[in-house]
Amino acid sequence: MSSYLAILEAYQGEMALALGQTLMMIVISMSVALLIGLPMGTVLYLRTIHFFHSKPLLILSRLVNLYVDIVRSFPFLLFVVSIIPFTRFVLGTSFGTMAAAFPLCFVATANYARMSEQALLDVPRETLELSKSLCATTWQLIFHFLYVEARSGLVLGFTTVTIGMISYSTIMGVVGGGGIGDFAIRYGYQSYEYELMYTTIVVMIVSVVMIQTMGTLLASHLDKRKIF
Amino acid sequence: MKSINIEHVTGDALNVKSPGVISMIKIKGVSKEFKQKKIKIQALRAVSMEIRRLEFFGIVGASGSGKSTLLKLINGLDDLTAGEILIDGDSLKDINKKERRRKIQTIGMIFQQFNLLQNLTVRQNVGLPLKVQGKKNPQKVKEMLAFVGMEEHINNYPSQLSGGQKQRVAIARALTTAPSILLCDEPTSALDEHNGHEVMKLLKKTQEEFGTTIVFVSHELELIKQWCNRAAILEEGRLLAIVDVSKNQVVNSETSYYQKAMDYLT
Incomplete structure (x- = not known):
């Protein structure tokens, strides 16, 4: 136990930096997922319930569906490598934590779009019927009815995607993104410091459990469907 | 043979005008067709009727007769395949989108399954129609x-209420915008007899105190007989008759729903 603590003390600066890099990648990618993935998921949901009648909206919803399917089926490592020219074009570099967050944004957006579509599909049809009978506009339907009733599912979906992104971020060392996973491999596995590697894994497990617990607590706080 | 006052029965040459009576809803030759897995289903066939102002009007029929479909068409929840519906003299298809929205917002609706938002409190649920109309009136909600x-349950969530209480909240929600018409889609069928009766009393009180025209859909002949002034009998999408509901006791029963309804209601 003391040897583990000694390792932690010895590498605390590097580990703190790696945790900061992971945090940065997650915050950036999940912010983008919330801002773009949620509207995308809403479009996918409205497409599923045959809400769209105009041709431009139908085309848009098909494109969103295609984007989500392609990105989600792409092997992640290949995806990161294949969009390097685009990353360089947008950010001016393909190396570093920001460059690593860039492909993560695409994956987080696609995953959260599908998750939010699933959460919205759990909203009872009666809610749609009510919004229609009250002559709610499309924006009102989304913000006053759908998001209100699906909010706990949306939070749980967000939590799941966040944890998935932590897992994805571990391989971002490929483009010099750093992060806690990269730290465990370089300082632990490749340097034969297995104790450091296992310590880092424990830190990651604790982080994931904390995120999941917070997500579950928030979701159950927001869910008023069953109060006893 | 019993003497029955049947106002009109469906047909192409149906005259829906009743001289001297102020009509609230006019339904002219309305048809509705659905497509389910490429199979056409004729839910309503050239239905015409007139619902008068301040009336407690029943629409009765067996399952699949088209009564709920008709209610949804009146409220603009669905589009007509043919025909026309006039609300207070205005055809819903002749007016622009904004005017149509304003017109439909003068119609309140209550549902079989209450349709309350589970994540909103009673106060928020009742205030929802006002919110949709961009208004804020907490006093009206109270x-x-x-x-x-239901004022003591203002901060409760629907999951903390009984079925009867939920339907009361749904009625309060429908009334916040002071609708001139209240459409009721089988509002008592998910409730026990006592709660169903309480809801019906509340609807009657609504009609009397606010001057609301009530259109009440049900398959329960007893309720129609007890509470409605007139009733339309539907069968397989066809309007068979509109009858003045008599409060006489009926002992005879017939095999078909139509015969039973005619005997029972008249």
């Missing part, structure tokens, strides 16, 4: 909750 006897 007044309506007092009207239905």
Whole structure:
């Protein structure tokens, strides 16, 4: 136990930096997922319930569906490598934590779009019927009815995607993104410091459990469907 | 042979005008066709009727007769395949989108499954129609909750209420915008007899106190007989008759729903 603590003390600066890099990648990618993935998921949901009648909206919803399917089926490592020219074009570099967050944004957006579509599909049809009978506009339907009733599912979906992104971020060392996973491999596995590697894994497990617990607590706080 | 006052029965040459009576809803030759897995289903066939102002009007029929479809068409929840519906003299298809929205917002609706938002409190649910119309009137919300006897549950969530209480909240919600018409889609069928009776009393009180025209859909002949002034009998999408509901006791029963309804209601 003391040897583990000694390792932690010895590498605390590097580990703190790696945790900061992971945090940065997650915050950036999940912010983008919330801002773009949620509207995308809403479009996918409205497409599923045959809400769209105009041709431009139908085309848009098909494109969103295609984007989500392609990105989600792409092997992640290949995806990161294949969009390097685009990353360089947008950010001016393909190396570093920001460059690593860039492909993560695409994956987080696609995953959260599908998750939010699933959460919205759990909203009872009666809610749609009510919004229609009250002559709610499309924006009102989304913000006053759908998001209100699906909010706990949306939070749980967000939590799941966040944890998935932590897992994805571990391989971002490929483009010099750093992060806690990269730290465990370089300082632990490749340097034969297995104790450091296992310590880092424990830190990651604790982080994931904390995120999941917070997500579950928030979701159950927001869910008023069953109060006893 | 019993003497029956049948106002009119469906047909192409149906005259829906009743001289001297102020009509609230006019339904002219309305048809509705659905497509389910490429199979056409004729839910309504050239239905015409007139619902008068301040009336407690029943629409009765067996399952699949088209009564709920008709209610949804009146409220603009669905589009007509043919025909026309006039609300207070205005055809819903002749007016622009904004005007149509304004017109439909003068119609309140209550549902079989209450359709309350589970994540909103009673106060928020009742205030929802006002929110959709861009209005804020907390006093009105409180007044309506007092009207239905639910003011003490204002901060509760629907999951904390019984079925009868949920329907009361739904009625309060429908009344916040002071609708001239209240459409009721089998509002008592998910309730026990006692709660169903309480809801019906509340609807009657609504009609009397606010001058609301009530259109009440049900398959329960007893309720139609007890509460409605007139009733339309539907069968397989066809309007068979509109009858003045008599309060006489009926002992005879026939095999078909139509015969039973005619005997029972008249």
